Amino acid sequence: MNRLLLIPAAAVLVASGGYAAPASATTGFGVNRVSVADPNTSPAQQPQLLAVSVGHHPAFDRVVFRFSSRAPGYDVRYVRRVLADASGQPIRLSGNAFLAVTMHSVASGQAGKHDAPQGRQRPRFPELREIVGSGDFEGHVSFGLGLTSKSGFRAFTLSNPDRLVVDVRIPAGTTAPVTAGSQLANTGSGTAPNTGLIASGGIALLLTGIAIRLAARSRRRPASV
Secondary structure, three states, X not given: OOOOOOOOHHHHHHHXXXXXXXXXXXOOOEOOOEEEOOOOXXXXXXXXXXXXXXXXXXXXXXXXXXXXXXXXXXXXXXXXXXXXXXXOOEOOOOOOEEEEEEEEOOOOHHHOOOOOOOOOEOOOOOOEEEEEEEEEEOOEEEEEEEEOOOOOEEEEEEOOOOEEEEEEEOOOOOOOOOOOOOEOOOOOOOOOOOHHHHHHHHHHHHHHHHHHHHHHHHHHOOOOO
């Protein structure tokens, strides 16, 4: 019997050189500050932040910052509270722990470009409860993440398209609800439908129908003498 071969989207991307992501969904997480220098060395290379999306995966919740060109340097760390840049005023944010994400050398309104997205999203995932922009000032664009707990996180960049990804691990036993329709939302990845099971179910129904018809015919056929 022929079997359908389903290749995960992530495997295709890695094979094609699309990006170099962590090798496992459960590796690379920690609570220490992560800071990466800006790879863009001139103002002309500064990217624009185009969009911010969120997604829920089985082992972690994800935030994706998508850029017009190569992702800038970034700083991700836990803070006692998220402060607005540049006023320093505290920002109200759902959660029991808070991550501050700052990207530097980003072209926005002050550089004659479009303002960076700063909207508030409330996905209410098991770990990621809320995210909101906390500043777009002098080339620094920042966000606050409200989390259920102080869990391990990881940050890395992807290309094609250019993105900064922040994953927050979901602790074992977390039972917070996930908003309907939110799983793997807007992260550029997904789960293909199990077409093998669908095909098997259709065949089973077809065979059942044939069996019923044959049984009906045998009941209508006169007995032989």
